[in-house]
Amino acid sequence: MITMKAVRIHDFGGPEVLSLDAVPLPQPHDDEVTLKVYAASVNPVDYKVREGSSGADLPVTLGRDVSGVVELCGTRAHTLKGDPLYAMLGNDRGGNAEYVVVKATEAAAKPQRLSHAEAAAVPLAGLTAWQGLFDHGGLKSGQRVLIHGGAGGVGHLAVQFAKAAGAFVATTVSAQDFDFVRGLGADQAIDYKNQRFEEVVEDVDLVFDLVAGETQDRSWDVLKPGGTLVSTLSEPSAEKARLRRARGVSYLTTPNAAQLAEISRLIDAGKVRPFVQAVYPLEEVARAEEQLEKQHTRGKIVLQVAA
Template sequence: MKAIRVAAYGGLDAMTLAKLDDPVPGDDEVLIDVAAAAVNPIDWKIVSGAMKAFIPLPLPFTPGVDAAGTVLAVGRNVSTLAPGDEVMGFIGIVGAYANRIVVDPARLARKPARLSFTDAAATPAATLTAWQALHEHGELRKGQSVLIHAAAGGVGSAAVQLAKLAGAHVIGTASPGNREYVQSLGAAEVIDYHATDFAKQVSDVDLVLDLVGGTTQARSWSVLKRGGILVSTVSKPDTGRGNKAQVTGKHFATRSDGPQLAALGALHASGDLRIHIDSVFSLPEASHALARSMGGHVRGKVVLDMAA
């Protein structure tokens, strides 16, 4: 098999393409022939070493959290999947940048026939993150208003659509080139963060989904109504500031959940959710794919095609 390996933390030049023995599934695992893997910001943060204090990993490791492909073999205790099944999943914190992987089947969902492997690989982490942020942590309800930062990115794109499906009034922040795109996803308002201070345009929202952190998060407290919720995927909100504003701040790590992913996959299959692929790279081009993600302004998802 071929896999991207990281032997030392650092820049993207720390990533190399290696030939390895095919993994063998344990009794409770499945072996997947990977067709595509998605690129997520967590990937390059891990490769750089920025996350090593929180996510210690033995070196070398293979990056990647999202994969889609075909089951080749199953462990003797696995009854939910069989060879030939097409699947997708948020497989864990590393491992997806390879053309063979072993995975806990509880992390997987069957790939909807309507989705290509490229689209399926782009679905799990972003869509699970958006759903859990909005519904499990943000407690979003019909008729509420939500401000979504970085609305054109992978998680943001899914969140805009899911919030709209929930009956919320959706406001997104994005670059001017992504205005029409974010509107097409269901946002009622799109704020150009280059030209406008969102804190002067938005007020009394029920929920803020912070996918940026830093000063964007700090300025988001003021737009919430009393009792509102700020949910961040990137950094822990300041509890003191939240208490002072009489709002709640939450930070969470996405949970891999096969059944939840299957339900979200059904929304994709029905056409209620759609995936936008920003760009596709081959496995040997993984460093270029991560550089694309690191550069920001990605519309939707960057994907590695194992057959390219």
């Protein structure tokens, strides 16, 4: 049996439960391919699954983002052999591995301008930003959006997508990230630790909430009547939405090959670029997850799987 290395957990817990295991090389069916993974990225969902929030069946391989090259093809995908692809995986597989099966509905051509490490930073965070802003938030050119957490993995791509779509972008960040988000195109940066955003922002069409809690509660005050509050974390209060004559939505991001292809076009047109704060080898996945969970991160943290 041919085996490969994969990062799995056999118990829920801290970074110490991460285990680099030898597992069988996965085989593709029909329109699936097996990707040789060059890079993967870490997302909050990885440490949340590891800590047991999803109650996943164990053992489980972590990681939802990959960039790599097609190595094996299913019977209906033979034309893809050797293609560089990037993908957000469904939660039935993990990308913190040397190889992974990817479905046609999950992958798009890797942006040509990006290295595999940069490309792996994009799928889950990019699709979360895209679906939150446009599918659920209905953001249009000329509208005003407030993005909470604009310097993080999702936020730094959301700022750029919203600008590329012609919106006015305000965003809450730590003071040390002011120059970073202004460089991404944000029109207004607000230091969330020292300033109440509702005192300096008003009349927004959309609040994109990547923080939840009291940040979400205070956000109703800045919405226009008829505006929308979209959260990646918690269901907005129906009562507060009604009082404000607004709409509240929460959602789970889903893989989407067509949206990923659209994101590739924006990247290759030079309108959007992911920021990678740190790259660790696959073996140091525990350090990568700890940094994301416990320390201030800007943009994304990536795992280099192959050179």
